[in-house]
Amino acid sequence: MYKQECYKIFTRKSLYFAFLLFVLFMVILPGGSTPIIQTDEYQTLYEEWRGPLSRTEIDLANQKLEELQNRIDQEMEQTEDLEVVFPPQSIEEQAAFRVYSSVASIGRYIDSFQQRKEDLQEATRGSTTTAYESEEARLELNMLNELGQPFGFYNTTAWGNTVDFINVFAFIILTILIVLGLSPVFADEHSQKSISLIRSTKHGKRKIVTTKILASCTYIVSLFVTLHIINVALEVRKFGALMDGTVPLQNLFLFIQSPFSLTIWQYYAIALGIQFFASLVIGLLVLFLSIVTRNGMLTFFISGAVIGTPFLFRQLGIDQPFIQYVTQFSYAELMRVKGLFDQFVAFPLFDQPVLYPVLLISTFLLVAILTMYLIYHQYKNQQIMN
């Protein structure tokens, strides 16, 4: 039964067509290593500066950057050709500019990080905050203290792209393909008029549901694994290798404010796990709607609306408190993962701050259990009218 249920899903040509289209899009997508990073000049400087940064090193980088900037300014003043806004720089200068400006930026992150800790220290004293706010500040401060000083100069571009893929393209591609692939799982039995045959069989009311869920999970696993393997392969092809995966997560631009003590590699593994869990939860939602609506197309659009609307709210920047709650506790946010880890967010639960990722994952665990129950319940009690 399981084999045939898989066969029903995996023989749908539209899924392969959509998947290939997305892969093609990923292949032709611009991006990759900027040419200067590939040069020997940059690599020499990079090796020289790579690693955790001391205040002296940051000051030195700032000084060198200023000198370089002054030299460029002078050259600009001396040039007679008014059409040339930026005079041509040597490879050495470009490489140096890139390295020093990166180090200088990291210096600013470190300053902000220290400032944040001081602000939190102040908040924990509770002179201007409520008891809950103090508790929340204490939690964040503890997390930041545990981090130590996470910033350094590393080449994390490849990891940055790989991790960001989860947040943007994997979210879109997986969602579309899961909704597209699973919408007909129950609905098609009605449109093909095979439901009467199935439901009158021994296992047609309960085991069939388990089998269809398992087949759907198989589809999700195949899709998920294939998509992420293709992405990693494409990133490796662009950058040569995924370097500096063992450095703290805060060295990725998207996560400079993250309070979580994770390496990039650890975060990637966790993010994949959460996105996989989200894919399963979305899969269950689609299966449930497929039973209720008895129509594949309707399931596709309702699922799309349920998942896409909060994402749209976020993209449009709608910041009403209720909408924000809806957005934060949406399928889309779970699927994108980034929002769970890129900054400190906690919610009060019995007057105690609970971390957003913990609360969101717990919520969706309950949602998954409830959806599973509803799937069995709804299917078992469904009556065939036509």
Add this chain to the structure above:
Amino acid sequence: MRLTIEKISKTFKDKQAVTTFSAELTEGVYALLGPNGAGKTTLMRMLADIMKPSSGRILLDDKDISLMGDHYRDILGYLPQEFGLYKNFNAIRFLSYFASLKGLDKEKAKTRVEEVLKLVNLQKDRKRKLRTYSGGMKRRLGIAQALLNDPKILIVDEPTAGLDPQERVRFRNLLSEIAGDRIVLLSTHIVTDIEYIAKEVLLMRQGELIQRSTIEKLLESVEEKVWKCSVEQGALSQLQKSYKVGNIQRAESGIEIRIVSDVKPMPNALSVSPTLEDVYLYFFEKEAEENV
């Protein structure tokens, strides 16, 4: 084995599809006869456990089938009036799928699939994609699927619709062969399908059981009520308005017609032996006219 239908009713919003239907069925073939909209399909769906009665209950050997669940469906074979097949599947894949749904183990399923394919004469086409099947072949595959688990209760809704005469005879004989130790309930419009095999006929109209009898008794009930006579073309329409007119056949002497009537319709009318078609006409004349 005893299947008891105990005062079951089914209501859809504002329509009463089945009204306090009661019957007790034991081993043998039962024919459910009635015009379109009589509630046959709804009754069969309730018996197939895919629809719940609004009231009443169905018992198998005194056990409520809604409580028996899997155990009831384990001994059930059902062929609905309308059903679809998976276009990408071939007959073997389709039947193997249903064999697993019916709880047959792999080895038994393999043997049984071959057996039922042979029963419905589809062995040669067993590897063809179902999208290439004709209507009759699909029907035969449906019958094969209903027989897969060697059901003790077989419910078939219009099983011979779309079958050619040869296949219809083949199916009739098949039902006759297997009916000895099981309950078979079949609905049909084609009365010749049940003429020789039905143990009893259940006549349904507007959701109600109006008559339950053996074929012999049904035929007896219209004895001396079936007439054959020759008429001229001009008189035909007047006769059709006044009597239940069955077969109309052109002959050298004019038109030979069959009339079902309590009284002799014409002086030259001859009383003839009734058939099940005459019985149908006698009980459902109004509906038969509407269907025409």
